[in-house]
Amino acid sequence: DAGVIQSPRHExxxxxxxxxxxxxxxxxHDYLFWYRQTMMRGLELLxxxxxxxxxxxxxxxxxxxxxxxxxxxxxxxxIQPSEPRDSAVYFCAILSxxxxxxxxxxxxxLTVV
Amino acid sequence: xxxxxxxGSHVSVSEGALVLLRCNYSSSVPxxxxxxxxxxxxxxxxxxxxxxxATLVKGINGFEAEFKKSETSFHLTKPSAHMSDAAEYFCAxxxxxxxxxxxxxxxxxLTVLx
Numbered sequence: 001d002a003g004v005i006q007s008p009r010h011e012x013x014x015x016x017x018x019x020x021x022x023x024x025x026x027x028x029h030d031y032l033f034w035y036r037q038t039m040m041r042g043l044e045l046l047x048x049x050x051x052x053x054x055x056x057x058x059x060x061x062x063x064x065x066x067x068x069x070x071x072x073x074x075x076x077x078x079i080q081p082s083e084p085r086d087s088a089v090y091f092c093a094i095l096s097x098x099x100x101x102x103x104x105x106x107x108x109x110l111t112v113v
Numbered sequence: 114x115x116x117x118x119x120x121g122s123h124v125s126v127s128e129g130a131l132v133l134l135r136c137n138y139s140s141s142v143p144x145x146x147x148x149x150x151x152x153x154x155x156x157x158x159x160x161x162x163x164x165x166x167a168t169l170v171k172g173i174n175g176f177e178a179e180f181k182k183s184e185t186s187f188h189l190t191k192p193s194a195h196m197s198d199a200a201e202y203f204c205a206x207x208x209x210x211x212x213x214x215x216x217x218x219x220x221x222x223l224t225v226l227x
Contacts, residue, residue: 031213043203043217056214091156095213098164101147102207102215104157 003027004105006092012111018080021108023092024073031095033102034067034077038088046090049075082112115140115206119218127226132176132191134221136204139185146187147205147215148178157203163187174198199225 005024013019025032033048047057052069060067064083069075079086093104120135138144145164149157161172168180178189187204204218 033214042219045214045216048214050213056212093157093215098145098162101159101162103159104149106156109154 003103004092004094006090006105006108008108009106010109010111012113013082015083015112016081017112018078019082019086019110019112021077021079021090021092021110023075023077023105025075025092025094027094027096027103029072029094029096032069032075033093033095034075035091035093035104036088037091037107043091046077079110082110084112087111115144115216117204117206117216117218119202119204119221121221122219123222123224125224125226126194128196129193132189132194132198132223134189134202134204134223136178136187136189136218137185138187138204138206140206145207146178146180147207148172148176148187148189149203149205149217151201151203151220153200160189160202194223194225196225196227199223 007022031050034046035043037043046059047067049069067077089107089109091104091107093102095102116139118137147162148160150160151157160176161170163170163180171177176191178187180187201220201222203220205215207215
Protein backbone atom coordinates (compact mmCIF):
# COMPACT_ATOMS: atom_id res chain seq x y z
CA ASP A 1 0.00 0.00 0.00
CA ALA A 2 2.37 2.61 -1.27
CA GLY A 3 -0.10 5.46 -0.68
CA VAL A 4 -0.02 5.26 3.13
CA ILE A 5 2.84 4.38 5.47
CA GLN A 6 2.04 3.37 9.01
CA SER A 7 4.47 2.91 11.87
CA PRO A 8 5.22 0.91 13.82
CA ARG A 9 3.94 -2.31 12.22
CA HIS A 10 3.78 -4.00 15.59
CA GLU A 11 3.65 -2.54 19.08
CA UNK A 12 3.61 -4.40 22.36
CA UNK A 13 3.18 -2.29 25.45
CA UNK A 14 2.21 -2.64 29.07
CA UNK A 15 -1.10 -1.51 30.42
CA UNK A 16 -1.00 2.12 31.49
CA UNK A 17 1.67 3.15 29.02
CA UNK A 18 1.19 5.79 26.36
CA UNK A 19 1.07 4.55 22.77
CA UNK A 20 1.45 6.66 19.64
CA UNK A 21 0.59 5.31 16.20
CA UNK A 22 1.78 7.18 13.13
CA UNK A 23 0.42 7.60 9.62
CA UNK A 24 2.21 9.20 6.70
CA UNK A 25 0.23 9.59 3.47
CA UNK A 26 2.55 9.48 0.50
CA UNK A 27 0.10 10.63 -2.15
CA UNK A 28 -2.16 13.67 -2.19
CA HIS A 29 -5.49 13.45 -0.46
CA ASP A 30 -8.30 15.49 1.05
CA TYR A 31 -9.44 13.00 3.68
CA LEU A 32 -7.65 10.86 6.25
CA PHE A 33 -9.28 8.16 8.35
CA TRP A 34 -8.34 6.05 11.37
CA TYR A 35 -9.98 2.64 11.68
CA ARG A 36 -9.68 -0.11 14.28
CA GLN A 37 -10.15 -3.81 13.52
CA THR A 38 -10.97 -6.44 16.14
CA MET A 39 -12.47 -9.89 15.93
CA MET A 40 -15.44 -8.84 18.03
CA ARG A 41 -16.31 -5.51 16.43
CA GLY A 42 -14.86 -5.76 12.94
CA LEU A 43 -13.71 -2.56 11.23
CA GLU A 44 -14.75 0.56 13.10
CA LEU A 45 -14.18 4.17 12.14
CA LEU A 46 -12.50 6.08 14.94
CA UNK A 47 -12.07 9.54 13.43
CA UNK A 48 -11.59 11.26 10.10
CA UNK A 49 -10.10 14.52 8.90
CA UNK A 50 -10.82 16.75 5.93
CA UNK A 51 -7.99 19.08 4.95
CA UNK A 52 -6.36 18.37 8.33
CA UNK A 53 -9.50 19.33 10.30
CA UNK A 54 -11.29 16.65 12.38
CA UNK A 55 -14.77 16.13 10.97
CA UNK A 56 -16.19 13.21 12.91
CA UNK A 57 -14.64 11.78 16.07
CA UNK A 58 -17.77 10.03 17.32
CA UNK A 59 -16.03 6.68 16.98
CA UNK A 60 -13.24 7.52 19.40
CA UNK A 61 -14.02 5.17 22.26
CA UNK A 62 -12.92 7.26 25.22
CA UNK A 63 -11.00 10.33 26.27
CA UNK A 64 -7.96 8.10 26.43
CA UNK A 65 -7.86 8.28 22.63
CA UNK A 66 -6.78 11.38 20.75
CA UNK A 67 -5.80 12.05 17.15
CA UNK A 68 -3.99 14.90 15.47
CA UNK A 69 -3.16 15.93 11.96
CA UNK A 70 -0.66 18.78 12.11
CA UNK A 71 -0.19 18.80 8.34
CA UNK A 72 -1.32 16.99 5.22
CA UNK A 73 1.57 14.53 5.39
CA UNK A 74 1.30 13.27 8.95
CA UNK A 75 -1.23 12.09 11.51
CA UNK A 76 -1.00 10.45 14.91
CA UNK A 77 -3.36 8.40 17.04
CA UNK A 78 -2.48 8.40 20.73
CA ILE A 79 -3.78 6.21 23.51
CA GLN A 80 -3.03 7.30 27.06
CA PRO A 81 -3.22 5.28 29.23
CA SER A 82 -3.47 2.09 27.22
CA GLU A 83 -5.58 -0.89 28.33
CA PRO A 84 -5.64 -4.54 27.22
CA ARG A 85 -8.99 -4.00 25.47
CA ASP A 86 -7.26 -1.54 23.14
CA SER A 87 -5.44 -4.47 21.55
CA ALA A 88 -6.37 -4.41 17.86
CA VAL A 89 -5.08 -3.60 14.40
CA TYR A 90 -5.26 0.11 13.67
CA PHE A 91 -5.49 1.24 10.04
CA CYS A 92 -4.97 4.63 8.50
CA ALA A 93 -6.62 5.36 5.15
CA ILE A 94 -6.85 8.23 2.72
CA LEU A 95 -9.32 9.37 0.10
CA SER A 96 -8.06 11.47 -2.77
CA UNK A 97 -10.91 11.16 -5.27
CA UNK A 98 -13.51 8.64 -6.31
CA UNK A 99 -11.35 7.36 -9.15
CA UNK A 100 -8.72 6.03 -6.77
CA UNK A 101 -11.05 5.30 -3.89
CA UNK A 102 -9.88 4.73 -0.34
CA UNK A 103 -6.27 3.60 0.13
CA UNK A 104 -5.34 1.79 3.32
CA UNK A 105 -2.02 1.44 5.06
CA UNK A 106 -0.72 -1.94 6.19
CA UNK A 107 -1.87 -1.28 9.75
CA UNK A 108 -0.32 -1.29 13.21
CA UNK A 109 -0.95 -4.36 15.34
CA LEU A 110 -1.17 -3.18 18.94
CA THR A 111 -0.95 -5.57 21.85
CA VAL A 112 -1.43 -4.23 25.37
CA VAL A 113 -0.43 -6.67 28.10
CA UNK B 114 -26.84 6.64 8.01
CA UNK B 115 -25.33 3.97 5.84
CA UNK B 116 -25.00 0.32 6.75
CA UNK B 117 -23.90 -2.89 5.08
CA UNK B 118 -24.97 -6.48 5.65
CA UNK B 119 -22.84 -9.35 4.39
CA UNK B 120 -24.74 -12.63 4.32
CA GLY B 121 -22.57 -15.54 5.34
CA SER B 122 -19.55 -15.02 7.54
CA HIS B 123 -17.90 -18.09 5.99
CA VAL B 124 -18.19 -19.34 2.43
CA SER B 125 -16.45 -22.43 1.04
CA VAL B 126 -16.14 -23.24 -2.64
CA SER B 127 -14.19 -25.77 -4.63
CA GLU B 128 -11.37 -24.63 -6.84
CA GLY B 129 -12.83 -23.76 -10.24
CA ALA B 130 -16.33 -23.18 -8.89
CA LEU B 131 -18.31 -19.96 -8.93
CA VAL B 132 -17.67 -17.52 -6.11
CA LEU B 133 -20.65 -15.52 -4.87
CA LEU B 134 -20.33 -13.23 -1.85
CA ARG B 135 -23.46 -11.35 -0.88
CA CYS B 136 -23.74 -7.74 0.20
CA ASN B 137 -26.82 -5.62 0.87
CA TYR B 138 -26.66 -1.98 1.78
CA SER B 139 -28.81 0.66 3.37
CA SER B 140 -28.26 4.28 2.48
CA SER B 141 -30.30 7.47 2.61
CA VAL B 142 -28.36 8.92 -0.32
CA PRO B 143 -27.12 7.38 -3.57
CA UNK B 144 -24.33 5.14 -2.34
CA UNK B 145 -20.81 4.54 -3.43
CA UNK B 146 -19.98 0.87 -2.86
CA UNK B 147 -16.70 -0.97 -2.49
CA UNK B 148 -15.31 -4.45 -2.10
CA UNK B 149 -12.01 -4.95 -0.31
CA UNK B 150 -9.95 -8.09 0.22
CA UNK B 151 -7.75 -8.77 3.22
CA UNK B 152 -5.12 -11.52 3.28
CA UNK B 153 -3.84 -12.72 6.66
CA UNK B 154 -1.84 -10.11 8.54
CA UNK B 155 -2.15 -7.62 5.71
CA UNK B 156 -4.05 -4.42 4.99
CA UNK B 157 -7.13 -3.93 2.85
CA UNK B 158 -6.79 -4.02 -0.90
CA UNK B 159 -9.43 -2.51 -3.15
CA UNK B 160 -11.04 -5.08 -5.47
CA UNK B 161 -13.57 -2.84 -7.17
CA UNK B 162 -15.89 0.10 -6.63
CA UNK B 163 -19.21 1.48 -7.82
CA UNK B 164 -19.42 5.25 -8.02
CA UNK B 165 -22.60 5.77 -10.05
CA UNK B 166 -21.22 4.87 -13.45
CA ALA B 167 -21.85 1.44 -15.00
CA THR B 168 -23.85 -0.88 -12.74
CA LEU B 169 -21.67 -3.88 -13.63
CA VAL B 170 -18.23 -3.22 -12.24
CA LYS B 171 -15.14 -5.23 -13.08
CA GLY B 172 -12.25 -5.38 -10.66
CA ILE B 173 -8.92 -7.01 -10.18
CA ASN B 174 -8.21 -10.75 -10.12
CA GLY B 175 -11.28 -11.58 -12.24
CA PHE B 176 -13.85 -10.32 -9.73
CA GLU B 177 -16.92 -8.33 -10.65
CA ALA B 178 -19.99 -6.95 -8.91
CA GLU B 179 -23.36 -5.66 -10.01
CA PHE B 180 -25.13 -2.74 -8.38
CA LYS B 181 -28.88 -3.44 -8.16
CA LYS B 182 -30.72 -0.49 -6.72
CA SER B 183 -34.08 -2.29 -6.62
CA GLU B 184 -32.56 -5.02 -4.46
CA THR B 185 -30.15 -2.73 -2.59
CA SER B 186 -27.46 -5.27 -3.37
CA PHE B 187 -23.87 -5.31 -4.55
CA HIS B 188 -22.90 -8.98 -4.71
CA LEU B 189 -19.35 -9.99 -5.60
CA THR B 190 -18.76 -12.81 -8.08
CA LYS B 191 -15.94 -14.64 -9.79
CA PRO B 192 -16.63 -17.37 -12.38
CA SER B 193 -13.84 -19.70 -11.30
CA ALA B 194 -12.25 -19.75 -7.85
CA HIS B 195 -8.51 -20.07 -7.43
CA MET B 196 -6.69 -21.20 -4.33
CA SER B 197 -5.13 -17.74 -4.08
CA ASP B 198 -8.61 -16.21 -3.63
CA ALA B 199 -8.80 -17.55 -0.07
CA ALA B 200 -9.04 -14.44 2.10
CA GLU B 201 -11.51 -12.25 3.94
CA TYR B 202 -13.72 -9.98 1.86
CA PHE B 203 -15.37 -6.78 3.03
CA CYS B 204 -18.20 -4.85 1.44
CA ALA B 205 -18.34 -1.16 2.31
CA UNK B 206 -20.55 1.85 1.63
CA UNK B 207 -19.81 5.55 1.52
CA UNK B 208 -22.28 8.35 1.08
CA UNK B 209 -21.81 10.63 -1.90
CA UNK B 210 -22.75 13.67 0.09
CA UNK B 211 -20.56 15.55 2.53
CA UNK B 212 -20.02 12.48 4.73
CA UNK B 213 -17.04 10.57 3.45
CA UNK B 214 -16.61 7.82 6.01
CA UNK B 215 -16.55 4.25 4.79
CA UNK B 216 -18.86 1.87 6.66
CA UNK B 217 -17.88 -1.79 6.48
CA UNK B 218 -19.80 -5.01 6.64
CA UNK B 219 -18.72 -7.73 9.04
CA UNK B 220 -16.73 -9.58 6.40
CA UNK B 221 -16.93 -12.97 4.67
CA UNK B 222 -14.13 -15.48 5.01
CA LEU B 223 -13.70 -17.34 1.72
CA THR B 224 -12.17 -20.81 1.77
CA VAL B 225 -11.21 -22.48 -1.49
CA LEU B 226 -11.09 -26.26 -1.38
CA UNK B 227 -8.77 -28.24 -3.67
